[in-house]
Amino acid sequence: MADESDRDPAFAIEHLTKRYATVTAVADLCLEVPRNRLVAFLGPNGAGKSTTIGCLSGLIEPTTGTIRLLGEQFTGDSVELKRRIGVMPERLALFDHLTAGEFLTFNARMYGLDRATIRRRVDELIEVLDLSSALRRPLAEYSSGMRRKVAFAAAIIHRPDLLLLDEPFADLDPASAAMLKTWLRQFAATARTVFLTSHALETVERLCDEVAIIKAGRLVWHGSLSHLAAGIELASHGQRFHSLEALYLALVGEHGTRLEWL
Ligand SMILES: Nc1ncnc2c1ncn2[C@@H]1O[C@H](COP(=O)(O)OP(=O)(O)OP(=O)(O)O)[C@@H](O)[C@H]1O
Numbered sequence: 001m002a003d004e005s006d007r008d009p010a011f012a013i014e015h016l017t018k019r020y021a022t023v024t025a026v027a028d029l030c031l032e033v034p035r036n037r038l039v040a041f042l043g044p045n046g047a048g049k050s051t052t053i054g055c056l057s058g059l060i061e062p063t064t065g066t067i068r069l070l071g072e073q074f075t076g077d078s079v080e081l082k083r084r085i086g087v088m089p090e091r092l093a094l095f096d097h098l099t100a101g102e103f104l105t106f107n108a109r110m111y112g113l114d115r116a117t118i119r120r121r122v123d124e125l126i127e128v129l130d131l132s133s134a135l136r137r138p139l140a141e142y143s144s145g146m147r148r149k150v151a152f153a154a155a156i157i158h159r160p161d162l163l164l165l166d167e168p169f170a171d172l173d174p175a176s177a178a179m180l181k182t183w184l185r186q187f188a189a190t191a192r193t194v195f196l197t198s199h200a201l202e203t204v205e206r207l208c209d210e211v212a213i214i215k216a217g218r219l220v221w222h223g224s225l226s227h228l229a230a231g232i233e234l235a236s237h238g239q240r241f242h243s244l245e246a247l248y249l250a251l252v253g254e255h256g257t258r259l260e261w262l
């Protein structure tokens with residue numbers, strides 16, 4: 001990469017706060033993610049994960065705080081920097097009247113890929129994602145899993161340096177999810193970074209190198225999963241944890257489990 005140091009993190013979020021009218025979705029979040037890693041961003045519903053991903057991708061404007069991305073300061077106007085990111089947002093803004101081929105071609109053109117490359121990648125993605133039978137149908141008619149596959153394809157088509165995926169495994173059938181995991185490993189193995197949200201802790205435990213956990217907009221833990229086999233020690237709990245689920249529940253807290261009337 002030109003003149004940037006590989007030691008620069010993939011991104012560094014510094015004191016990020018996002019307030020909506022009555023809600024503080026992200027509260028003074030600091031998080032640094034190194035390159036060449038698969039990192040999961042976990043937390044309860046409403047914890048602020050999608051809001052953070054929105055800020056990292058330039059779709060949401062932070063209230064305060066800064067983001068350094070791939071060695072540069074990131075703002076909503078960072079056009080060149082945005083070309084180096086691939087985003088799969090939580091709510092898919094697909095153009096419903098387009099077919100998958102048209103939508104992917106449109107995205108690839110925006111990223112400035114040449115015609116031959118666009119053609120090749122679009123055809124290949126449609127084929128491997130098993131969308132060929134839907135090729136002539138508009139996205140409005142796609143199932144939710146099919147829509148998510150198209151959104152994933154749109155996020156990777158320009159071979160970005162940083163991939164931001166908001167719940168990439170939601171709605172995917174097991175074979176598609178397995179394929180996605182293989183691709184994500186391949187992606188991170190070539191010096192690029194994947195930052196994904198998920199509620200599937202077993203998948204995250206098998207797939208990811210690191211985990212960051214937030215609760216109510218605040219970071220509660222960030223660390224490597226490589227120590228999980230030996231047990232991850234939480235000083236605050238005076239205990240070792242041997243599974244991501246046990247660690248997560250200790251940090252985030254279990255909900256009450258009984259409904260007396262049920
Ligand atoms: N556009 C918005 N306007 C007002 N409040 C919002 C908006 N978007 C998110 N919020 C609030 O911000 C908080 C964080 O939401 P966010 O979508 O970031 O959570 P999340 O961690 O992605 O949750 P989930 O796991 O359910 O996807 C929630 O309280 C949510 O209601």
Ligand SMILES: [Mg+2]
Nearest residue numbers: 049050051090
């Ligand atoms: Mg979300």
